[in-house]
Amino acid sequence: MNRFVESWRLMLGGKPYKPAPEQMTEAARELHAFKRTPEQKRLRIAAIHEEFEGEYKGSYKWHYRRWISIIVINLIFVVSYHYDVQLVEGALTASRFVGFHMADLNAALQVMLAYKELLINLAIGSATVLIVWWLVGGRAFCSWVCPYHLLAEAAEWLHLKLAARGWAKDHTFDRRLRVVIYVVFIVLAFATGYTVFETISPVGILSRFLVYGTWLGLVWVGVLLTIEIFYSRRFWCRYICPIGLTYGMVGSTSPTHVEYDLAKCLHEGECRRVCMVPHVLEITKKGYAPDTRVAIGADCTRCGMCVDVCPVGALTYKVKGLDKLL
Ligand code: SF4
Ligand code: SF4
Numbered sequence: 001m002n003r004f005v006e007s008w009r010l011m012l013g014g015k016p017y018k019p020a021p022e023q024m025t026e027a028a029r030e031l032h033a034f035k036r037t038p039e040q041k042r043l044r045i046a047a048i049h050e051e052f053e054g055e056y057k058g059s060y061k062w063h064y065r066r067w068i069s070i071i072v073i074n075l076i077f078v079v080s081y082h083y084d085v086q087l088v089e090g091a092l093t094a095s096r097f098v099g100f101h102m103a104d105l106n107a108a109l110q111v112m113l114a115y116k117e118l119l120i121n122l123a124i125g126s127a128t129v130l131i132v133w134w135l136v137g138g139r140a141f142c143s144w145v146c147p148y149h150l151l152a153e154a155a156e157w158l159h160l161k162l163a164a165r166g167w168a169k170d171h172t173f174d175r176r177l178r179v180v181i182y183v184v185f186i187v188l189a190f191a192t193g194y195t196v197f198e199t200i201s202p203v204g205i206l207s208r209f210l211v212y213g214t215w216l217g218l219v220w221v222g223v224l225l226t227i228e229i230f231y232s233r234r235f236w237c238r239y240i241c242p243i244g245l246t247y248g249m250v251g252s253t254s255p256t257h258v259e260y261d262l263a264k265c266l267h268e269g270e271c272r273r274v275c276m277v278p279h280v281l282e283i284t285k286k287g288y289a290p291d292t293r294v295a296i297g298a299d300c301t302r303c304g305m306c307v308d309v310c311p312v313g314a315l316t317y318k319v320k321g322l323d324k325l326l
Contacts, residue, residue, distance in 0.1 A: 010280060011245070019288065028290055031262055032262075047312075058308050061304075063304070063305065070150050077091060091211045109126075113186060113189040137251045137257060147203065149301075151221070152225070159229050159233050160233075171231055178240060182245050202220070202236065205218065257295045257300065257318055258304075260295075260314060262314075279299070283296075284315075295318070
């Protein structure tokens with residue numbers, strides 16, 4: 001299947017599958033066969049043992065960069081509002097950056113559906129944001145800007161600690177739920193003339209809290225984080241958030257992506273263990289990659305956790321047209 005179609009299929013909740021040999025490139029088929037030879041199997045297993053017994057614990061390079069990015073971007077809104085700098089006006093959902101209108105794409109869609117008209121400022125803001133996020137990689141918004149992501153990462157860390165002691169369990173849901181929720185909020189905005197999703201979006205709630213101090217919605221954010229700590233790992237981002245889906249669509253043809261190198265991979269699965277959307281990394285399983293180099297799909301948040309954790313450098317950031325930039 002075409003990689004673009006497959007990337008959308010996965011993003012919309014389709015199940016990953018192991019491709020048949022005829023769905024692979026010849027180079028991938030040869031490499032899979034080579035990796036299955038007894039000598040290569042022995043070397044691979046020895047390398048995995050060495051990895052787990054050795055000093056390698058992964059790096060935090062991209063973690064730290066992302067955390068700084070989220071904090072700095074959200075602080076700019078806060079500082080600009082409180083000290084009247086007028087660099088940025090507004091909050092994450094809708095703002096003006098040095099006079100340019102910017103609008104969160106999902107919020108803009110909801111507003112236009114609710115008002116049932118094309119609002120020029122909003123359309124200009126959306127187009128600007130669309131170009132920016134297409135360039136930097138769609139769901140990069142999630143891991144590099146979204147304030148909820150930072151809290152959800154802390155909740156996920158706690159969830160994993162509790163789960164390791166048997167005090168919490170990860171309940172999974174059908175990922176198609178996110179598409180249903182997406183459609184429901186679109187219909188609700190159109191039918192009620194009110195941007196219903198914005199009242200429960202933790203992204204908007206947190207951004208408005210940081211900038212204007214409106215705290216009531218924090219109770220809802222607390223409920224979501226409690227669910228994620230005790231009941232379902234990354235529940236909101238994995239199964240609900242329409243914003244993540246919107247940016248996923250935007251980034252589906254983005255030049256910025258994470259690239260997988262089949263030749264280097266040991267298939268031990270460290271990357272899938274840390275990833276918020278592990279279905280995009282199914283191709284790292286033994287015998288799954290359809291090509292020797294594969295761009296990770298549109299649902300990838302470009303968070304870099306897999307890049308940080310992979311001991312053999314099989315996952316790297318790539319920007320199409322710029323050779324090995326990072
Ligand atoms: S899925 Fe939604 S809440 Fe989660 S990081 Fe992305 S925008 Fe933020
Ligand atoms: S594939 Fe890698 S970069 Fe993409 S979301 Fe998963 S861990 Fe992050």
